[in-house]
Amino acid sequence: MHRRTLLLSAFLAACTPTLGAFNALVPKDAGARRVAQDVAYGDGRRRQLDVYAPLDGGPHPVVVFIYGGSWSSGDKGDYSFAGAALASRGFVTVIPDYRLVPEVRFPSFVDDCAAAMRWTQDHISEFGGDPLRIVLVGHSAGAYNAIMLGLDAHYLRDAGVDASRVRGVVGLAGPYDFLPFDVDATRDAFGQAHDLALTQPVHFARADAPPLLLLWGEADTTVGPRNLHGLEAAMRAAGGDVEARTYPGVNHVDIMLALSRPLRVRAPTLTDVVAFAERVTA
Structure with a gap:
C-alpha cells in the first residue's frame, strides 16, 4: 500500500477528520485535472463552481456533482477527490x-443548483463537455x-x-x-415552506422524469x-425509470467517501455511478 494511503488510513482510524483534511490527504486519480476554479454562475461567493476534466479534449458527457451537508455546510473545494475520480472516468x-x-431556506438552495x-x-462546451449529455449526481x-x-420540472424550466x-x-x-x-x-x-408536500421529491414522481439511480447504505443512521x-415505489407506480441499490455495512458518509481512491473497497459507489452515467449518456 502506498505510504500516503497508510497515513490516511491511520488518520481515519484515529479520529473523525473534517472533509477538507480528508480531501487534502487522499491521493487523487490520475488522468484528470481541474480546468476552472471559482467561476461565478450567479452573484455572491456561494454561487461559484469548479470544473474538472479528462486530459483529452472531448467532447465528453458531463456530471454535475452536488455535495451534501444538511443544507447548512459544505465547500466545493473539499471535493476535488470526487471531481478527479469522475473526470478520470471520462466525465x-x-x-x-x-x-x-x-442565509437562505427552501427553495433557494435548489434554485442555486438550477442556476x-x-x-x-x-x-461546459468551453471545457470539453457535451451540454446535451448531463448527469446529476448528489450526496445527502x-x-x-x-x-x-x-423531478420537479419548474426549477430547470425557470432557470432556462x-x-x-x-x-x-x-x-x-x-x-x-x-x-x-x-x-x-x-x-x-x-x-x-407554505405547502410542505412541495418540499418532498416523492411528491413529484412521474413517468417522463429522467432515469434515476438511488444508492443507499444499510448502516446509514442519518x-x-x-x-x-x-421514492423507488412512487417512481415505479408512476411508470418512471428507477433503479435502487443498497450496500450492506455502508453508512451515510462511507457511500460518498468510497468515491476516493483508497476507500473504494468500502462500497462500489464509483463503479455504479459511472456505469449508470455511461448507459444514460451513450
Whole structure:
C-alpha cells in the first residue's frame, strides 16, 4: 500500500477528520485535472463552481456533482477527490457551491443548483463537455437537490435549462420522503415552506422524469430506508425509470467517501455511478 494511503488510513482510524483534511490527504486519480476554479454562475461567493476534466479534449458527457451537508455546510473545494475520480472516468465534472441555511431556506438552495445547471448548459462546451449529455449526481442534501431538479420540472424550466439535456440523476443516501420534519436540519431548511408536500421529491414522481439511480447504505443512521424505498415505489407506480441499490455495512458518509481512491473497497459507489452515467449518456 502506498505510504500516503497508510497515513490516511491511520488518520481515519484515529479520529473523525473534517472533509477538507480528508480531501487534502487522499491521493487523487490520475488522468484528470481541474480546468476552472471559482467561476461565478450567479452573484455572491456561494454561487461559484469548479470544473474538472479528462486530459483529452472531448467532447465528453458531463456530471454535475452536488455535495451534501444538511443544507447548512459544505465547500466545493473539499471535493476535488470526487471531481478527479469522475473526470478520470471520462466525465467533465462540475462541482458548484450553493447558498446555505441560515442565509437562505427552501427553495433557494435548489434554485442555486438550477442556476449552476444553466451555466453548465451554456458554457461546459468551453471545457470539453457535451451540454446535451448531463448527469446529476448528489450526496445527502445534495442528492435531495439533484433529485428535485430531476423531478420537479419548474426549477430547470425557470432557470432556462432544457430538461432534455439531463439524461439521468443519481442520489447517494438522499432524503426524498421525510415528512414530518423530525430533526433540526429539516425543520431549519424547510419548516417555513407554505405547502410542505412541495418540499418532498416523492411528491413529484412521474413517468417522463429522467432515469434515476438511488444508492443507499444499510448502516446509514442519518437517512432511513423509507427515503429510498418510498421514492423507488412512487417512481415505479408512476411508470418512471428507477433503479435502487443498497450496500450492506455502508453508512451515510462511507457511500460518498468510497468515491476516493483508497476507500473504494468500502462500497462500489464509483463503479455504479459511472456505469449508470455511461448507459444514460451513450
